[in-house]
Amino acid sequence: MNTRAWIVFLDESGVSLLPQVRRTYAPRGRTPLLRHRLNWKRASMAGALGFRSTDPDRGPRLCFHLTPGSYDTAGLVEVLEQMKVFYRGERVVLVRDGLSAHWSRAMRAWVAEQDWLTLERLPAYAPELNPVELLWSSLKKRELANLAGNHLADVADATEQGIHRINTNPRLPWSFLAHTGLTLHPPVPQN
Numbered sequence: 001m002n003t004r005a006w007i008v009f010l011d012e013s014g015v016s017l018l019p020q021v022r023r024t025y026a027p028r029g030r031t032p033l034l035r036h037r038l039n040w041k042r043a044s045m046a047g048a049l050g051f052r053s054t055d056p057d058r059g060p061r062l063c064f065h066l067t068p069g070s071y072d073t074a075g076l077v078e079v080l081e082q083m084k085v086f087y088r089g090e091r092v093v094l095v096r097d098g099l100s101a102h103w104s105r106a107m108r109a110w111v112a113e114q115d116w117l118t119l120e121r122l123p124a125y126a127p128e129l130n131p132v133e134l135l136w137s138s139l140k141k142r143e144l145a146n147l148a149g150n151h152l153a154d155v156a157d158a159t160e161q162g163i164h165r166i167n168t169n170p171r172l173p174w175s176f177l178a179h180t181g182l183t184l185h186p187p188v189p190q191n
Contacts, residue, residue: 005091005118006061007184008050008083011132012071012099015043015144015155043152044071045159046079047132049173050092051184060173061086062135064163066156073104084116095120097130131176135166138176 048063063086065079083092094117096102103121111117127133143162149155166172177184 004054005093006050006052006087007093007095008048008063008087009130009132010046010048010079010094010096011127011130011136012044012046012076013136014070015045015140015159042070043068043155044075045136046071046076047135047163048079048083048086048094049132049135049176050087051173051177059170060177062163062167062173064160066159068152071101073101073106076101076107077110080110080114080117084114087116089116091116091118093118093120095122095130097122097127098124129180129182131173131180131182134176134179135173138162138166138172 044067046065050061050063052058063083065082067075067078071079080094083094096119098121101107111119122129139159139162143158143165144155147155147158149158
C-alpha cells in the first residue's frame with residue numbers, strides 16, 4: 001500500500017420525505033405534533049471521508065454526493081469521478097462495504113482503468129468500522145431530526161447544512177474515526 005495515499009472510507013445512505021422522528025422537549029401538556037405528507041420520495045447520499053496519516057495537519061477531507069432515487073453502478077461511478085477531481089490526482093485507498101454495486105462487473109472494469117485508486121473491502125456486517133456511518137448518524141440526529149419537508153430540496157438543504165457543520169469542525173471527522181477503534185499511524189522505518 002502506498003503510504004502517501006489518502007485512506008478514504010465510502011458509504012451510502014438514504015433519506016426520504018418521511019421525517020426521522022426523534023425525541024424532543026416541549027412545555028408540559030403541549031405534546032409536539034409532527035405534521036407531514038405521507039410521501040415516499042427518496043434520495044441517496046454518498047459520503048467519502050478521507051484521512052492522511054503521513055500529514056495529519058492537512059486534516060480530514062469530506063466528499064459528499066446527493067442524488068434522487070437510489071445508487072446503482074453508474075451513480076457510484078459518478079461519485080468516484082467526483083472524488084477523482086476532489087483529490088486532484090493524489091493516490092486514494094478506498095475502503096467500502098459489500099454493496100453489490102461496488103463490486104459489479106462494470107464497476108470492476110471502471111476501477112481497473114484508474115491508476116489513482118486502490119480498493120479495500122470492509123469485513124461483512126461490520127458497519128461499526130466505517131466512520132461515515134457515524135457521519136450519517138450525526139446528520140440524522142441533528143439536521144434531519146423531525147424534519148417534515150415538502151420537497152426533496154428541503155431535505156437536501158438540511159443535509160448540506162449538516163455537511164457544512166461537520167466540515168467546519170476539524171475534530172468531528174477524527175472523532176468518527178476514533179469511535180470505530182481504527183487508527184492511522186505512519187509506518188515506522190526499519191533499521
